[in-house]
Amino acid sequence: MANNEIVGLVKQTPQILTTIYGDLAQPAVKKVGTALETVFEFSTSILLPIKLLNEKFKLNFEKRLNEYKEKLEKVPEDDICEVNPQIGTPLIEKLSYTTNDEIADLFTNLLIKASSTKTVNLAHPSFVQLVERLSVDEARIIKSLKGKDIIPCITFRAHMKEQSKGFYEILKNGTMLQFDIELLFPQNISTYLDNLTSMGVLDISHGLHKMDDNIYNSIYENYGYDKVNENYIKTDQFSRVEKKKSYYQITDFGKTFIHACNSIEK
Structure with a gap:
C-alpha cells in the first residue's frame, strides 16, 4: 500500500460508522455517532481505518460495535453525551481486538457508562487498565459482586x-x-x-x-x-x-x- 493511500485512510477515521453501517440515518447508529464522534476523530493514533482492511479484524470490530449499539439503545437520547477521548479511545482500541465475549462485555459496559450524562461519573480512565488485568474467571467474579459489600x-x-x-x-x-x-x-x-x-x-x-x-x-x-x-x-x-x-x-x-x-x- 502506498504512503498516500495510508494517509488517505487515516483521514477517513470520522467515517468509520459509514464503513460499518453504511446508512447513518438509522436512529441507533445516530446515537453511536453522537457518543463516539470525537473518539473516532482521535482514533487515528491506533490506525483503526487501516486495521479495518483486515476482514477478520473488521468482523470482530463490527461485532463489538453492534454490542455497544444494542446497549446504547437502552439509554435515553437526551442522556447521551460525547465520550471523553481519554477513556473512549483506549476502550475502542481494546474492543477492536478483544475476542473473548466476557472481557469485551466489561469494556462495552464501561463505554456505555461513559456515553451517558447519568453515569459518566462512573467511567474512570484507570478502569480500562483494570479490565485488561482480568482473566475470564475474574470477569465472572466482578459481575457476581454487583450490589454486594x-x-x-x-x-x-x-x-x-x-x-x-x-x-x-x-x-x-x-x-x-x-x-x-x-x-x-x-x-x-x-x-x-x-x-x-x-x-x-x-x-x-x-x-x-x-x-x-x-x-x-x-x-x-x-x-x-x-x-x-x-x-x-x-x-x-x-x-x-x-x-x-x-x-x-x-x-x-x-x-x-x-x-x-x-x-x-x-
Whole structure:
C-alpha cells in the first residue's frame, strides 16, 4: 500500500460508522455517532481505518460495535453525551481486538457508562487498565459482586498438641465464590482474590469478622469442616481444627469499578 493511500485512510477515521453501517440515518447508529464522534476523530493514533482492511479484524470490530449499539439503545437520547477521548479511545482500541465475549462485555459496559450524562461519573480512565488485568474467571467474579459489600471467608488451622509448635494452615480465606460461580479454573480462586486485592477492588487487611454465623455456615459445609476436623484430631499431632472467620471488604473504589463494568439493567 502506498504512503498516500495510508494517509488517505487515516483521514477517513470520522467515517468509520459509514464503513460499518453504511446508512447513518438509522436512529441507533445516530446515537453511536453522537457518543463516539470525537473518539473516532482521535482514533487515528491506533490506525483503526487501516486495521479495518483486515476482514477478520473488521468482523470482530463490527461485532463489538453492534454490542455497544444494542446497549446504547437502552439509554435515553437526551442522556447521551460525547465520550471523553481519554477513556473512549483506549476502550475502542481494546474492543477492536478483544475476542473473548466476557472481557469485551466489561469494556462495552464501561463505554456505555461513559456515553451517558447519568453515569459518566462512573467511567474512570484507570478502569480500562483494570479490565485488561482480568482473566475470564475474574470477569465472572466482578459481575457476581454487583450490589454486594463483602465476601465472607474462613480459614482452617489445625493446632498442634504441643503448643510450642503452633498450627498448620489447612485452608486460607476460603469463600463460596468457586461454588456459586462457574469458573474455568476454580483451583485458582486464591490467585484471583489476591489479584483483585492488589487492584484495590477488595481489602482483607482489617482482621475482623461478622457476628452473624449464618453467613459462614455454607462455607463450613462446602469445605467439609466436620470431616476435616475429624481427620486431623484423630492423629497424634493435632488437638483441634480452628475455624477462623473473616471477610473480604469490597472497597468504595471496587464498588464503583464493579458498577461501571456491569450492565445498566443488572
